[in-house]
Amino acid sequence: MFPTKYLKLQLLINRNKLIRINRKIHQINLNQCRLPIATATTSLLNRKNLTLKCENLQKKFSTENESLDSIHFEKVCEETLESLTEYFEELIENAKHLNEADVSYSSGVLTVDFGLPYGIYVINRQSPNKQIWLSSPTSGPKRYNFVSEENCWVYKHDGVSLHQLLQEEITKIVGAEVDFNKCTFSKV
Incomplete structure (x- = not known):
């Protein structure tokens, strides 16, 4: 019914x-x-x-957007991942119950291990596809395209930005309000 x-x-x-x-x-x-x-x-x-x-939905995704060349993609991707790394380090440092959590970033792969029972987030660059991939213990795997008009990373199947999803999931883990709008190329 x-x-x-x-x-x-x-x-x-x-x-x-x-x-x-x-x-x-x-x-x-x-x-x-x-x-x-x-x-x-x-x-x-x-x-x-x-x-x-x-x-x-009038959105152009990076794989369909010829104006996003490889050099620009690498720059946007690097800035996004470095910004996320810094913010995750700040969040973990301020959360007393996450004393065993760890953040590492190397060669385009950001790994955030919140420990038990929260799990590990992996965010990595996929240069051939011009995407950022997320592996979340909560929502599973997702592939994000850069939307030039909105200046952010969007999962094309639901229209939710990378930073918006992280905001929702990480707030529950940290147990306090988080603001991923502080990060580069963010839209929450």
């Missing part, structure tokens, strides 16, 4: 995509959606009919 209120979904767009909602399969014609990601708002007209309105 669908709720009568609007249901907001993130969909990977393909023409005539089949989606599953509440264990039922619905075929949706998305001929007007041309981008790989769209925000779809659905409402139930009755139990058999489903309407869908696509609002395209």
